[in-house]
Amino acid sequence: MGNKNCCQLSKSLPSDILFCMSIVELRQTAENEWKAKYQGNYGLYTIRITTNGGKTIKFSCSCPSDYYPCKHIPMIEEAIANKTIGGARQGENNGLKIEEVLKNVSSEELRKFVANQSKYNGELYNAVFLEFAAGVKTTEVNNYSGIIREALVSASTWGNESYYYEEVQDLDALDKWFDKAKSYLGQEQYDEAILVCKACIEEYSQWLYNASEETDAIFDGKYHSTPFDILEDVAKHTDKRELFDYCLSEMKKEKYAETYFYYEFHRLLATLALEVDPDTFIALQDQLLADIADKSSDEARTVLKRKIDFYTRLGQEDKAEALLEENMQIYSFRLKVIEKKIEQQDFQTAKKLIYEFLSGKEGQDHYLDRTWRKLLLDIAQKEKDIPAIRELAYGFIEDHFQKDYYEIYKATFSSLEWVAEWEKLFLRYSSKERFDSSAANVLAIENDAERLMHYIEKYLSSDKLVTYHTVFASAYAEKTLELFKKVIVPYAENNIGRSHYEHILSLLRKMLNIEGGKEVVLDLVAGFRLRYKNRRAMMETLQRL
DSSP states (O other), X not given: OOHHHHHHHHHHSOHHHHHHHHEEEEEEEETTEEEEEEXXXXXXXXXXXXXXXXXXXXXXXXXXXXXXXXXXXXXXXXXXXXXXXXXXXXXXHHOOOHHHHHHTSOHHHHHHHHHHXXXXXXXXXXXXXXXXXXXXXXXXXXXXXXXXXXXXXXXXXXXXXXXXXXSOBOOHHHHHHHHHHHHHHHTTOHHHHHHHHHHHHHHHXXXXXXXXXXXXXXXXXXXXXXXXHHHHHHTTTSOHHHHHHHXXXXXXXXXXXXXXXXXXXXHHHHHHHTTSOHHHHHHHXXXXXXXXXXXXSHHHHHHHHHXXXXXXXXXXXXXXXXXXXXXXXXXXXXXXXXXXXHHTTOHHHHHHHHHHHHHSGGGGOHHHHHHHHHHHHHHHHHHTOHHHHHHHHHHHHSSSOOHHHHHHHHTTSOHHHHHHHHHHHHHHHHTSSSOOHHHHHHHHHTTOHXXXXXXXXXXXXXXXXXXXXXXXTTTSHHHHHHHHHHHHHHHHHHOOSHHHHHHHHHHHHHHHTSTTHHXXXXXXXXXXXXXXXXXXXXXXXXXXO
């Protein structure tokens, strides 16, 4: 079922039927917070909604829709409203409120009840620790580690089902612990925030290390980065040296090797090292670089960029630039150096560096070659080197029309010279035995209305006509309307369905904007009403003209 039809259906069906059809799960995860699982056209979507006074103030959906909000948000809002109303009615019918019940329960009875229910309810188990764990001190190094470990074990029981879906999955348990760490930060309980973040890093990485290789790709990248983001904020208020030493020691463990965690440790280390120990950070990068045999590899680029960015943050621009120039075997570094030389108007050095690259095997890559030619064209324009501009610009348009480069190329000719030159380009583009948009674009940009009209007629289709008709419609209105008729009449005969009727409607509307179009359109529509009177959807669509 298409999206449009699905939306229409959702308006006509009772909400309880709609709930059964599409919403796999809907539950309240905290006060004013809801989470839903929705079975959509492209898999299982995760929807989160935060409310305030019954109104949605924040929402997210993992569906691929470009619309904001997507259609699933109002569906879930309606389901929440129905569930909330139902719960309120149930409360009214019972007559009792939970507060009244709890008045008659002793603290000991309540403790036993919560402890017993937590054995079978993972959410309650996690919620108790979220709320009260900070007040418990034991001899363990980090109380939160075991709690988060248990929460992740619970998550794995449903996580395996996610392999059947392409969407990135959420881990509610970690989301809540991240929120808890942030709340500790806001309350200036920095030690607790650090302990929570460390436990999240250590336990989540271990959980992934023990899981299958595909597991890491299923869950959102925020689970790697968020605890480090929080620690970076915490570091503004506490001992940076302790965190620095923690990162240096912890990141050596095997479970972090070749994972995003490893790079996140380096990111946090760089921030801490700015004040704590710049030399140790640089020495660490130098050691990593020394162990890499191929200094042009992505691995080498990552380490070198880390050093360059660090020097830049230290304000040591000279060292950063020196590293770039010493490692121009790496494409992105060479590009930065060349751009800097162009900025400094050192065009000769910039061209020399480009030609060095193009003469090597790396320069055979078409995409990279195009990048360097753009730089050479930029230099030629700055130097006002007409022959070079002409040669380089032509390289971009010789096989395919590109407006910007076409205009640059055209500017190197006099008006008289250009008449013959663009004719050559058109002949080059139109020499193929099929429609070529480059040929049509040249005729359009040079406003050769008659030839463009005949070229479109030769390869007539509704798409081509819609794209180019405005160039020749005013000068050749009658002929343009005739072309539209040639497109619309057989299309109407050979296509049935509302989407096709909408396309016909859009073509008829374009005809109305052409001189004499109204009469032709009325005649066409009258013919359609007689010939296709049994096509109810078509008649309804034409009624909107």
